[in-house]
């Protein structure tokens with residue numbers, strides 16, 4: 001699990017607002033009114049701490065959780081003793097006994113997995129994943145319609161997953177909803193689940209019995225390009241270690257990929273790619289020339305650009321535009337928060353907010369606030 005770095009000596013700080021997480025879960029539940037709202041807490045609750053997230057959501061009334069790995073489910077079980085816990089990545093060969101002992105439910109995605117589950121734990125509840133377009137996990141629709149009935153297996157939950165739910169105009173969404181509806185008709189009485197965070201906002205017709213938000217719980221925007229309805233949950237800060245002045249034409253960072261245009265003031269902060277920030281996120285001469293986006297930090301309320309390539313443990317930022325005396329050794333700069341949302345960080349780093357969150361490193365002093 002995470003290193004409990006002492007805030008007094010830490011170079012960087014991750015603060016997770018559990019009250020905001022719970023508010024987001026409630027908001028998603030209202031949006032999907034009529035369906036149960038689960039919590040997807042895989043990948044250590046998208047980097048925010050699965051045990052803390054599970055405990056806060058259980059107190060708020062959440063009864064169903066999804067993780068990706070069996071090992072994650074075992075870690076969450078202690079924090080959520082009475083909850084239903086599904087493991088999205090299914091049944092590792094020979095693991096049925098572990099599922100049974102910890103009262104966990106696999107999401108079964110092939111006839112082989114279903115066969116092994118039936119042989120070893122007959123009658124125990126499990127979900128079945130049907131592939132409606134992602135071609136990643138799950139039974140092809142024909143197999144679900146034919147094979148499942150033939151072997152007499154009734155899932156506790158029938159689920160599928162969207163290909164592009166964050167693109168409301170994508171035609172594939174309606175195709176997937178139609179295929180899923182057709183399969184559900186073959187299993188009357190079996191609860192269904194299709195929607196992830198963005199899916200919840202697509203149409204009521206994909207809410208079914210259970211919705212499975214992850215990203216939006218943690219403050220990610222389920223509606224890219226539109227106003228984010230979620231509250232921020234994650235705040236990331238790093239300390240300034242040094243401030244220096246460089247002359248016109250000086251380069252900074254490995255391989256000299258950034259060149260000062262005019263005299264600049266640079267601050268070096270205690271955070272690098274070993275802390276999960278993408279190495280290629282910084283502002284290089286090539287990106288600046290191309291008008292491409294690159295990363296920023298917020299210092300004393302002002303946006304300051306990343307300079308050059310992000311190092312393993314350090315990052316340089318340009319603080320020239322701040323008044324002298326506003327930036328000193330020991331000051332904190334904000335990397336997520338103060339209006340710099342996870343989604344924007346992802347775009348500026350050439351990735352998505354999901355990857356920024358789940359890559360959050362182990363060296364941050366982690367604080368959970370707002371827990372009851």
Ligand SMILES: *Cc1c(COP(=O)(O)O)cnc(C)c1O
Pocket residue numbers: 040042088160161195196197198212213214215216
């Ligand atoms: C990760 C995942 C979710 C949650 O998706 P978000 O986009 O984070 O809300 C739901 N269902 C499945 C199958 C997943 O893999």
